[in-house]
Amino acid sequence: MNEALITLDNLSIGYNNQPVLSGISLSIARASFTAILGSNGSGKSTLLKTMLGLLPPVAGRIATTAAGAPLVFGYVPQSIQFDPVYLLTGFDVALMGVYGRIGPGRIVPPVERDFTRECLLAAGADGFARKRFAELSGGQKQRVLIARALTTRPDVLVLDEPTAGVDREATKAVLEFIAQICTEQKITVLLVTHDFASARHYAEQVIWLHEGKVIFGPSAELLTVERMAEMFELGVA
Amino acid sequence: METLYQILSPDFLLRNSIYTSVLVGFACPLVGVFFIVRRLVFMGVALPQISSTGVAVALSLPLWLGVKLTEHSSHSTHTLAFVGSITFSLTAILVLAFLERRGRGQPEGRLGTAYVVAAAMSIVLLAKNPYGEIGWLDMLKGEVITISDFDLGLTAAMLALVIAVLGLFHKELLLVSFDREMATILRKNVMFWDVLLYVLIGLTVSMAVLSVGPLISFGFLLIPALTAHLVARNMHQFSVLASVIGGVAALFGFCIAYRWDLPVGPTDVVLLGALYATVWIVARLIPGRS
Numbered sequence: 001m002n003e004a005l006i007t008l009d010n011l012s013i014g015y016n017n018q019p020v021l022s023g024i025s026l027s028i029a030r031a032s033f034t035a036i037l038g039s040n041g042s043g044k045s046t047l048l049k050t051m052l053g054l055l056p057p058v059a060g061r062i063a064t065t066a067a068g069a070p071l072v073f074g075y076v077p078q079s080i081q082f083d084p085v086y087l088l089t090g091f092d093v094a095l096m097g098v099y100g101r102i103g104p105g106r107i108v109p110p111v112e113r114d115f116t117r118e119c120l121l122a123a124g125a126d127g128f129a130r131k132r133f134a135e136l137s138g139g140q141k142q143r144v145l146i147a148r149a150l151t152t153r154p155d156v157l158v159l160d161e162p163t164a165g166v167d168r169e170a171t172k173a174v175l176e177f178i179a180q181i182c183t184e185q186k187i188t189v190l191l192v193t194h195d196f197a198s199a200r201h202y203a204e205q206v207i208w209l210h211e212g213k214v215i216f217g218p219s220a221e222l223l224t225v226e227r228m229a230e231m232f233e234l235g236v237a
Numbered sequence: 238m239e240t241l242y243q244i245l246s247p248d249f250l251l252r253n254s255i256y257t258s259v260l261v262g263f264a265c266p267l268v269g270v271f272f273i274v275r276r277l278v279f280m281g282v283a284l285p286q287i288s289s290t291g292v293a294v295a296l297s298l299p300l301w302l303g304v305k306l307t308e309h310s311s312h313s314t315h316t317l318a319f320v321g322s323i324t325f326s327l328t329a330i331l332v333l334a335f336l337e338r339r340g341r342g343q344p345e346g347r348l349g350t351a352y353v354v355a356a357a358m359s360i361v362l363l364a365k366n367p368y369g370e371i372g373w374l375d376m377l378k379g380e381v382i383t384i385s386d387f388d389l390g391l392t393a394a395m396l397a398l399v400i401a402v403l404g405l406f407h408k409e410l411l412l413v414s415f416d417r418e419m420a421t422i423l424r425k426n427v428m429f430w431d432v433l434l435y436v437l438i439g440l441t442v443s444m445a446v447l448s449v450g451p452l453i454s455f456g457f458l459l460i461p462a463l464t465a466h467l468v469a470r471n472m473h474q475f476s477v478l479a480s481v482i483g484g485v486a487a488l489f490g491f492c493i494a495y496r497w498d499l500p501v502g503p504t505d506v507v508l509l510g511a512l513y514a515t516v517w518i519v520a521r522l523i524p525g526r527s
Contacts, residue, residue, distance in 0.1 A: 052422055075422050085274050086415050087466070087475050096412055100423035105405045132470075152423070 004065060005030040005156065005188050006051065011060035013043065013050045019058045020046050021209065026216040028205075030065075031186040033179060035199035035219065038209035044192045047209070048160055051190070072100070074154030074187075076162050079141035084134030090144040091129040094120050097151030116151050123147035123177065139170030146177070156188045157181070163195065171195075175202050196223060240496045241488075253384035255491050257392055257448045258501060262487025264396040265457035266465070266479035267403055268441045270472075271434060273462045275414055279345055280333060281458045283352040284442050285451035288326040290355040292446065293362040295321020300366055315388055315447070322446055326439035334435060384448065395444045399437050410434050411472060453502035457483050460509040467520045486512065 004027035014020040021043045028034055038044045049055040051062060052073055064071045074097070097119070098112040120126045125143040128136055133144060142162050149157055159178065163171035179202045182189045193199055199206055200223040208215040208222060215222060244255050272281040295317045299305070329351065337344050384392075403410070413420045413430040420427050445454035465479035490505030 049418075052418075054418055054421055070424075073422050075419060077416075077418060082415070083274070083276070085276070085466075087469055087472050088415065089471060092471065093415075096416065096419060097423075099408060099412055099425070102408075104409050108408070148419075 003030055004028065005032075005071070007063040007065075008051075009061050009063060011050070011062060012058040013046050013055070014058045015046070015055070017058055021212065021214060022059070024060070024214045026207065026214075028188065028190070030188055031182065032205060033182045033189045033203045034191070034205045034207060035203035036190060036192045036207045036209070037194070037196065037199055039194070042209040042211075044209055045160065047207070048158060048190070048192055052158060071155045072152055074149030074152045074157045076142070076145045076149045076157070076159040078161055078164055079138060079145060080164070082133070082141075086134070088133045089130055090125055090133050090136060090140070090147075091116065091120065093133045093144050094125070094129065094147040094151055097148040100152055112151075116147070119147040119150040120144070122150060122181070124173070137170075138164075139167065139174065142170075142174055143177075146174070150181070154187060156190060158190045160192045161194070162191070163193070163198070171198070178202070196228065199223060240492045244492060244495055251495075253386065253389045254501070255488070257384045257389055258487040258491050258505065259484050260393055260396050261445045261448050261454070261483075262457055262461075262505070263480050263484035264400055264441055265445050265454065266461035266483040267400060267476055268438050269458040269462035269483075270465075270476050270479055271410070271414065271438070272458060273466060278459060279348040280330070282455055283333075283348045283355070284326060284330060284438070285446050285454040285458070286352050286359075287329040287355040288322045288439075288442050288446040288454075289451040290359045290362075291321040291323070291325025291443075292318045293321075293359040293366075294325070297362045297366050315385075315391070318447055319391070319443060322443035323439060326443045326446075327436065330435045330439050331432070334431070388448070392444050392448050395440055399441050402433070402437055406430070406433065407476075449502050449505075453506055456502075456506035456509055457487070460506070460513050461486065464509070464513045464516050467516050482509075482512065 006028040008024050008026050011024040012019040012022040013024070024047070036044050036047060046055065050057055052075060095108060095113065095116045098108060098116060102108060102112070117126065117129075120129045123143045123146045125140065125147050128140050129144070129147075133141065136144065146157075146159075146162070149159075157178070162174055162178075175198055178189055178191065181187055191199070191203065200219050203219045206215075206217065206219045206222050221227070243249065244251070246252075249255070269281065272278055296314070298317065298321075333344075333347065333351070336342065336347060409425060409430050410433070412423075413425060413427050414434075417427055420430075442454060442458070445457060449457070461483035462475075462479040464482050465475050469475035469478050486509050487505055490508045491501055493499065493508065494501040494504040
C-alpha cells in the first residue's frame with residue numbers, strides 16, 4: 001500500500017454544527033481507488049463535501065500529505081445539477097478546470113486551451129465538445145465533467161455518483177476509464193456510488209456508511225456476499 | 238432615414254438624451270445576462286423600482302431637513318438622486334441575495350412585496366414634496382428629455398466602468414454563477430465575486446433608473462437578454478447580441494418616438510417587446526431551434 005494521502009482523524013461531519021456521522025478515522029492511500037458506499041441519506045455527500053472543503057468539519061481534522069502545495073481536487077459532480085440556461089459548450093465547461101491556475105482578469109493562454117483539448121480527448125469527449133453542454137446525454141456530460149476534473153491537474157479525482165442517470169454501457173465505459181487513469185496517471189480516486197457491484201469490481205477499498213456507522217476496509221473483504229448479508233441482516237443459506 | 242440623420246447630428250437639441258438612451262441600451266443587457274442565467278428575473282423587476290424609491294427618499298431629504306432647492310441646483314440634485322438610488326439598490330440586492338442564499342421563505346413573495354411597497358412609497362413621498370414638479374416625477378417616469386452634459390458624463394463614466402469590469406472578470410463571474418462548488422474547490426473567493434457582481438448590477442440599475450426610469454430600466458435589463466438567449470450559440474454571443482439589441486433598439490426607439498411625438502422610454506420597451514415576440518416566433522419556425 002502507498003503512503004497515506006488523506007487522513008481523517010476522529011472526524012465528525014454534519015450541518016450547522018449538528019453531526020450526521022462522528023468518529024471517522026481512516027487513511028486514503030496515494031494512487032488508490034476508494035469507493036464511498038451507502039444508501040440515500042447515509043451521509044455520503046456530506047462526507048465528500050467535507051473532504052473537498054465545501055463544508056467545515058463539526059469536529060476532528062482532515063490531514064493531507066502533499067509536497068509543498070495544498071491538494072488539488074478534481075471534482076466530478078452529478079451532471080443533473082447544472083442549469084441548462086447557460087449557453088456553454090462542452091469545451092467551455094471543461095475549460096473551467098484550468099481557471100484555478102489563472103489569476104483574476106487574465107485570459108486563458110493557448111497552452112491551457114490545448115491542454116483542455118487533450119483532457120477532452122483522454123476522456124473520450126472530444127467528439128461532442130463543441131456541442132452545447134445542456135444538450136448532451138447523461139454519459140456525454142459525465143465525460144465532459146471528468147475532462148474538466150482532469151484539466152485541474154488533480155492529485156485526487158472525486159466523483160459524486162458519476163453514473164447516476166447513465167445507461168449500463170456508458171456506466172461501464174466511464175468506470176473503466178476512471179480505473180485506467182487511476183492506474184496510469186497515479187491519481188487517487190474517490191468514487192461515491194450506490195452500486196455495490198461496481199465498487200467491488202473497481203475499488204481497492206471501501207468507505208461504507210451504514211446506519212450511522214462508518215466501515216472502512218478492502219473491498220475484497222467488505223463486499224463479500226456473507227459480509228453484506230450480515231450488514232443488511234439477511235439470512236444466507 | 239431622414240429622422241435618423243437628424244437625431245445623429247451634433248446640433249440636435251436632444252443629443253444628450255439619445256446618447257444616454259443608447260448607452261443604457263448597450264450596458265443594461267450585459268448585466269441582464271446575469272439576471273437570466275442566475276434566474277433573478279423577479280429581482281430585475283423589483284430592483285429598478287427600489288432604486289427609484291431611493292431617488293424619491295434622497296430628493297425628500299432636503300424637504301425634511303428644511304433645505305430649499307431651486308431649479309438651478311440640478312448638479313446637486315442629480316448627485317443626491319444618484320446617492321439615494323445606489324444606496325437603495327445595493328442594500329436591496331445584498332439583502333435579497335443574502336435571504337435567497339439562506340433558502341428560507343418565499344423569494345417571489347419577498348420580491349413582489351419589495352416591488353409593490355417601493356412603488357407605493359415613491360408615489361407617497363413625491364406626492365407630499367412641493368419640489369416634485371421640478372422634473373423629478375418626469376425622471377421617475379422615464380422622460381428622457383432634459384439630460385445635462387454633467388448627467389451624460391456621469392452616466393457614460395459609470396457604465397463604462399461596469400462594462401470594463403464585466404469584461405475583465407467575465408470568466409470569474411461566469412464560474413461562480415455556473416458552478417459555485419467548483420469555484421470554491423478552485424479556491425476562488427465566491428463571496429467576493431458575488432458581491433462584485435451585485436455592485437455592478439446596483440450601479441447599472443441606479444444609472445439606468447436616473448436616466449430612463451424604473452420601467453424602462455427593467456425593459457432594457459431583461460428583454461434584450463431574453464431575445465438574445467433565443468438565438469445565441471454561446472455565452473460570448475449571448476452577451477454581445479443582447480448588448481447590440483439593447484443599443485440598436487434604444488436608437489430606433491428614439492427615432493420612432495421623435496418622428497411620431499411619443500414618449501421615448503415606453504416606445505423603446507414596446508419596440509423591444511415586438512422584437513422579442515418576432516424572434517421567438519421565428520426561432521420556433523427554424524427546425525431544431527424550438
